[in-house]
Amino acid sequence: MTARRSTKMTCLALLTHMLPLVGCGGEPKGAAGEDSGQGEEPEPWALPPDPGAAGAPVGVRSDLQGDVQLEIWYPTTDAMAGEPGEPADFNVFIPDSVNERLGGVEFPLIPTVAVRDAPLRRGPRAWPVVLFSHGFGGTRLQSVSYATHLASRGYVVIAADHVGRSMGDLLPCIFSPALEGCNLTGFSSDPGPAGLAAALAWADAAAEGEWAGLIDPDTLGVSGHSAGGGSTSTFGQAELRADALLIMAAGAEVQREVPTLVYVGSCDGIIPASDALPTVSTLQDGLGASLQGAGHLAFSDLCALDLLGIAERQLDGRDDLNAGLYAGLIQLATDGCPGGVPVVEDDACAASFLPLEQSDPFIRSVPTAFFDQHLWGLGEGVALGEAGPLVVEGG
DSSP states (O other), rough: OOOHHHHHHHHHHHHHTTOOOOOOTTTTTTTTTTTOOOOOOOOOOOOSSSSSOOOEEEEEEEEEEEEEEEEEEEEEEETTSSSOOOOOGGGGGSSSHHHHHTTTOOOOOOOOOEEETTBOOOOOOOOOEEEEEEOOTOOOOTTHHHHHHHHHOOEEEEEEEOOOOTTTHHHHGGSSSEEEEEGGGGGGOOOOHHHHHHHHHHHOOOHHTTTTTTTEEEEEEEEEEEEHHHHHHHOOOOOOOOTEEEEEEEOOOOSSSSOOOEETTTTTTTSSSHHHHHGGOOOEEEEEEEEOOOGGGGGGGGGHHHOHHHHHHHHTOSSSSSSHHHHHHHHHTTTSSOOOOOOOOOGGGSSSHHHHHHHHHHHHHHHHOOOHIIIIOOOOOOSSETTTTEEEEEE
């Protein structure tokens, strides 16, 4: 760790505890105070010590950066506490061509705590930014619980839809011939880094515009799930502002020295832990964390869509399906979910996946502890060793 980085971390810790700062060198852009441009006193900021516990109320907004659709979650004011959160609606990702072919498809809504278009909270300093990249068949909303939890703990989380690997692009492709809107370009090239760059460009513009002094894209985390983990690795290697990389259900290929956590499920049948975890040894500053018994989708909210049930009711037995692609997507849509069957040849994975109610607390707490250490300069980070189903090893 460089001297500049250590000074920055010390100042962030002081700011978080609302202690006065006098001549603290290396302050991040937007730190609360005379030069922050906020013009108002920040709201008191106190969080539960458990990184898995929710903090402040959360706001959400949607926006475009060029032609990239974004979702942004952020801490909002205490006045928003008790306001109803807006459910995550995945039905907007079902193309008209698919609805017409099947006579209508309806995903259940996923409850969230995020209040639509709530104001951004003025905190003890400008909020760090965490970018998120989704995997194949996912969307910018796929890990909404993860995103809203980080936002409640003092981060602005920005997720982009990736054209060519999103749910809306893949659904028309399961038919033969493919329906209008089928787009599999994400299989041959990675749209994730461009989406992450658009999300960062949005944050830069917000930091110079309506959220000036309130958001700090120079204190930056990047995270992603599955193929989005690969995008995180590629983008984080090139974007030198990235202070910490969190790669979920995928391996890492990062040559520069940046804190990197590879977080996997031991029963993942899509990206096996036995493939992903060895990549930690190639990192200059890496950790590997394995959630014992968890499958691929434990790191997302996609299990709540009951994709297997919809497939059984509306797709199984049809003669107009692309059989090979459909079978692969069924495995992808159920790995880690209730009713899914582990395919990993391991006695610990033979019967069923770790129940989501047991994995969810670790999906919240581990990323929070990791980013708190490297973006806020707080806490001990992710502890080595075993804690229940979680096993963490050094790189």
